[in-house]
Amino acid sequence: MKKIFLSIALLSNMMFTACEDMLDVEQKATSSTANFYKTDADAESALTAMYATYIGEIGATEGIWNAYIMGLNYSADDVFAAGGNIDDHADFRRLNEFRYDPSYAPISTLYNHIYKAIYSANLIIHYFGETADTPVKKQAVAEAKVMRAWAHMLAAQVYYQPPLIDHLITDEKPVNAESQKAIFDWCVKECEEALSDLPERKGKNDQEGAWVVTQGFARFVAGKSALFAGDNAKVISVMKPLVESQNYDLVPGERFRDLFHVEGDGCEEKIFEFNYVTNTAAAGGTEGWRGGNNRGRWMVANVLNWRGDDIKGGGTSPLICSTGGWGGGSINHEFAHKMLANDGDSYRRKATFLTSDEFFYDEKLCGWKSDATCTTRADKEFDENRGITNTYGSFSRSDVMEVKMMMHPNDADLSAGDNCNNTNLCIARLGEAYLIYAEACLSSQPDEAKKYINKIQQRAGSATVSATVDLEVLQNEKQYELWFEGCRWFDIVRWGIAKQCYDKVLDNVPYQTDEYWTSGGSKPHKLVYDIRHPYAEANITLKFVEGKNEYWPLPQNIIEINDQIHQVRGWAN
Structure with missing residues (x-):
């Protein structure tokens, strides 16, 4: 992960091409595909480029905001977009107020980022998948499959029936997925198939084991996907080795704060995170959005302070x-x-x-x-x-x-500016894994569910440690534990309580x-x-429409260039 600087300038420039068909991006390389995808070194280089793409697409900024961080969290019922007034930062505050349509920029921006990231994984799977004849190549393909599955899982949480792109697109046009469940089931299968070619994290102190795909992250993605597919038995079977693993642990309560700041980067609780290492020279210096600080969430600090x-x-x-x-x-x-x-x-x-x-x-x-x-x-x-x-x-x-x-003072990377947050972006941590596993256990193994909910409560130092647990206890505990970690919106939709939650706050x-x-x-x-x-x-009506606002619409610019993709559910009209 320390080697990902080679292509970041290209990736930063690509980020802002929101209207381009992101499934038809010309490959940029220094040699032809016929000569490049051959050796172990080529596989490692391609994998490095894939991680760089994911960090650039998912973890970087859009100038003053980030489509992943703001989009997922501003769509929750327990967050206010805030700012100065109802007109401040309107580009992303409307997500918080359900005042958006298919042409809304953040909706297409995140979609484009997700599918550009999937493209980078598909390159590795396409060129090495059938010919991987060494452990290095097989591991590269396995890591790419898990990252591709994670991106599809995200797409299916945000959009309804988005395309499932399981191969490198050439001439055909993507189509709507068969169903949400079909996407989540596919994600589970992909991760399970990748497990045998992935390494385990090398113990709780293995920082780099939190910055690349391991068996632990594959199990996390498979388990979370299975939860959204409604397959609790699969959640339990695939995640039990993860929650019982000696390679991870909850940080003690006095270090809970560190999980969201530089002091917690790569710690024992992290299953996977984007490892930010600022390289100002790679993208032309430190001046504004043209600098290398895009990967450090530049100016997102200003938004959230x-x-x-x-x-x-x-x-x-x-x-x-x-x-x-x-x-x-x-x-x-x-x-x-x-x-x-x-x-x-x-x-x-x-x-x-x-x-x-x-x-x-x-x-x-x-x-x-x-x-x-x-x-x-x-x-x-x-x-x-x-x-x-x-x-x-x-x-x-x-x-x-x-x-x-x-952004606390230690989080600032002063080489890129005092508003460049250099804290790694956490994608998966053990605290969430415990709660996913506990939810799946509620009906069939209540004592097991209680065990892991209590672990979370006790680590938190909470005044409330539940003697009995049910879905309401789990729902509350997950909200306390994971506020502003990109989970709440998806959970209240999955639990079927979105409208009642939003109606209370609008x-x-x-x-x-x-x-x-x-x-x-x-x-x-x-x-x-x-x-x-x-x-x-101001004569503005805010309303959550059931059957529509649970998901974002598919971007209008994608539909306009692809007649095989159409709006679904409440957005179809």
Whole structure:
């Protein structure tokens, strides 16, 4: 994975060609295919290029946002797009509000990225799949099959009946998949077939074993795909060796926070992640989006950090902040209060969001520059150099402050800029694997389900450790554990509760104020909020349409160039 710099400039440029047919991309190479796909060295080189493509397509930025990170999480019911107001960052906030159609840019952007990544895997499978006669070549094909399966699994979670591209496209046109289940079942089969040619991770301290495809990741993709296919027995059989493996472990509770920051890169809980290593020279330096920092989520840090305009002293006055922010990705207040009641003063809760008291007064969890002179609680309570100064109300923010996906100072790669988050992008971790496995066990092996749910709760340091478990306990625990990790949208659709979840939150927007600033300095710093309905006031109706909004539509530009693909479900009309 350290060798992936050779093609990143090309990949960065390709990212922005959203209207191109991404299934018909001319191969770029220094030698013909007839001469290249021959040796073990060729297989390793092709595999390196495939990983570079996945990092560039899935993990890189679109200027100020990322289609994978924002698209998946902004479509959940427990996240507010936030920002400055209802018009701020409209390109991706409309995902949060169901104000999109098939022509909407983020929908086609993620689709294009997924299928360009699949193309890079298909190159390896096509040219080595039938002739792999050495362990190196066989392993390269197996890794490509798992990555291709992961991308198809993602496509089927986001879109309904997207194409299943199981070979290198030449002249034919892709068609809609037979069904969602057909895609997920195929993903399971691909991963199971790849297992025998894949290595195991070499123990809990094997960092590089989290940066390439291993048997563990193959089992994760197969198990998650089987869950979405409704095959609990397959989930259990394929994932049991993973959850019992000695090559992985949950990090202890005091390190839960590290899972989302550079300190946790390649740790014992990571099953697979995109390994970011900034190479500014490869893409022409560090200037803006033309620089090599695309792979470090440049400016996504600004989106997800707190709203600097609303904070006294700007975005870096709280010491937890690495750079000034725009306040996106805010945590839903109702979910936060529910988690606080469940978790209490847990490691997990404090790594997910801070209470008002922690935000203003806890120097370890937040800290302010003025702490150097404000040495007592009384000093801090009436400190004019901290707090939320927006007395009208900070949009989509409440009496808590999310911290889970904020870019902390250690995350910054200063060679590319103070807003370039160099934390690896986690695709699979053991905490999620435990919950997938536990859900599959609920009906047939309840004691086994309880065992793994309790492991999650105990590691979290939660105030609640369940004596009995059922689907509701599992659903809640998964939300607490995996907030803003790209799971919630897919889960509430799969559980059939999407409409009731979205109906509770649409146009019920919190506006946050600080009592110190609203009282003119007569009250101590304290976060409060009130609920408003800004969309109704602007004559904008937000509505989740059942049978339609569970999935994104297939991109209009793809349908226009391919008459064999059509819209399905509620998008067909």
